[in-house]
Amino acid sequence: MQIEEFSLERIQSLYENTVPYNLSDSGVHPYTLKELLTGEELAGLQEIQLGYGWTNGAVELRQAIAALYRDRTGDEVIVTNGSAEANFLLVSSLIDPGDEIVVITPNYLQIHGWAMAIGANVKTSALRPENGWELDLDQIEDLVTDKTRLITICHPNNPTGALLNPDQLDGLIDIARRHDVYLHGDEVYKGSELDGDEPMSIADLYEKGIATSGLSKAMALPGLRIGWLVGPAAEIYDTWRYKDYTSITTSALSEYIGQLVLAPKRRQAILSRSKTILRENRALLTDWIHQHPRFSFFPPKAGGMAFVSYRANIGSTALAHSLREEKGVLVLPGDVYGLDGYLRLGIGERKAQLEAGLERLGEHMQQFS
Template identity: 60%
Template sequence: MLKHSETTNWWGKMEIIEFGLERIQSLYENTVEYNLSDSGVHPYSLREFLTPDQIEEMLDLEIGYGWTNGTVELRNSIARLYKGRNQDNVIVTNGSAEANFLMVMSLLNPGDELIVFVPNYLQIWGWAKSLGIKVVEVELREDQSWQPDLDELAKAVTLKTKMITICHPNNPSGSIMDEASMIKLVEFARSRDLYLHGDEVYKGSELSGVESPSFADLYDKAIVTSGLSKALALPGLRIGWLVGPTDFIYKAWQCKDYTSITTNTVSEYVADIALQPQKRAEILSRSRRILNENVALLGGWLETNANLFSSILPKAGGMAFVRYNMDINSTDLVHKLREERSIMLVPGDVYGKDGYIRLGVGAPKDHIEAGLSHLSDFARSNF
């Protein structure tokens, strides 16, 4: 008979917390004419992304399991994005979503405390809570330009704290830290011997063109989640990764034996092309062009509608977090816009921040124009 330890018995008591953000998108994003709920940059088609030679080469791929932690080539291409890391510091995953999932499963145990800067994507927050891990929130505030407050962080740390996690660049605000602030956060974690996890899936989309460093470049005990879905505009490939210390990466690999075993051969082939330096630079330049154009559009719209809407415009990422001045709950507002105008936005409620809506700025310009015009029209006629 197989043996298992007592500590695995928590499964029976587990209550999975609904992932509000993903649930509302899954239900409605494909039912509307103008989907502005996405947080990434409008995706490529395979035909525009690959050369005819690459398409031919792809057709000859053997559709095997390959390396379950990612092909050596792809892991090397990922490792090269980070200072002093090699293929053993990397595991390739099905999207950054699986990377976050594996990270929680392989590092945290009931009894550990996890500090989470909020608002953020809330996958790690919800999954860790579902597993019975104590999650301590530290708020990022709009009146502090959504920047981490290290005094608040210091109050949240206890002897049981194992890790701090931050989404950087931030979902939903699109804020970024400057390098000096990142180093301060790293020094904070280092001085207490804590893991520091960065969900960096929006890195590379900085509108200024200056890419932020990775926490993995600054700290040996950093763990980084990233992938191709957002800044790199290839979400359907479902390629993400974790970068971290080798023993942690090995544990994540063991855990992946239970989730998906491996990613898929075709996606890994395309992913490796995307991560070659010149191609990556080309993709990021397309992303920044789209985002800069749309953020300028949003900026103009906010000026015109300043009595109803305000936002600190994003510095990176495919979304803006917009505060509205109307007497309506954010989920109700999103459903009304969906039903009456066929526009899909994300309600602030799913971030625990009613009074805000998240608006994608990576969609085609005509979608954003239509979305904004419906939104202001709806607001003016109803409030």
């Protein structure tokens, strides 16, 4: 089997722990355990047996996740090691060699890469930047054939922070339903919407909708490595068969904490913290771009990142590496999404870190015409 290097993850794994200013993350600055848990809850960690739990996730945790969705039970949920494992299990269990899938781009290209590796025919439909990263429903309709098994979208979008309006989402679901294909939403940024209410999940809106999500991004808890899949019970059971061949189970400590933070009031408090950080930093970045006219962007509507275009005589990968080497600032080049001329900037960091990183980016750009 041939598999492409996942360049986005490789850049981050190589450099994110070596730079003084990491603006490559798409989440929100994480909690410490002391900040997150009460003294009683911290003490409760000492009573947890460090053994194997349920391979599909602790019953109580699956029930807490199911409660985030409409009319779901724990049998329609599987707990995974981050949403990355959830995406991996989705493709492994649902897609066979020769199947077609439609990936809406730009996107976190894990599903794209893994589907290609197992022999699927991957088609892409690009969001339209000229209209604020809108969906091209006509193009998606043209791409779907009788061999199409799955349409997948990252919603809210990585890297643009875009959200579909209700008409676009209804149109996408209508295409999937008429062609009787699965519709997958990578919803790990769901809950971080900055200008309105949290939308309903694709898993709630369509009978063959499947959602992956987790605690890493909007919930600011990436170190727990808790993710999940939600969908029809039969399809979720199929993913469980594949999980038996991968990680077996998730951490007992993480599952305990995950159950606590998904209690409704606690979840809303965490999301409120995330939104406060992201709104303040989005305003900071907007002001900075107004002062640096070589950059432009559509302000993100959700998530911990902004996709910023720039005008300079240097490609995005070369620019990102030179910025890291000369200024100690790590950003992601648009090349990792197949879109040169862009940088992905994390806006979930502490304000002082973002300010310092942006100052250095502005200085660095002065050498390029």
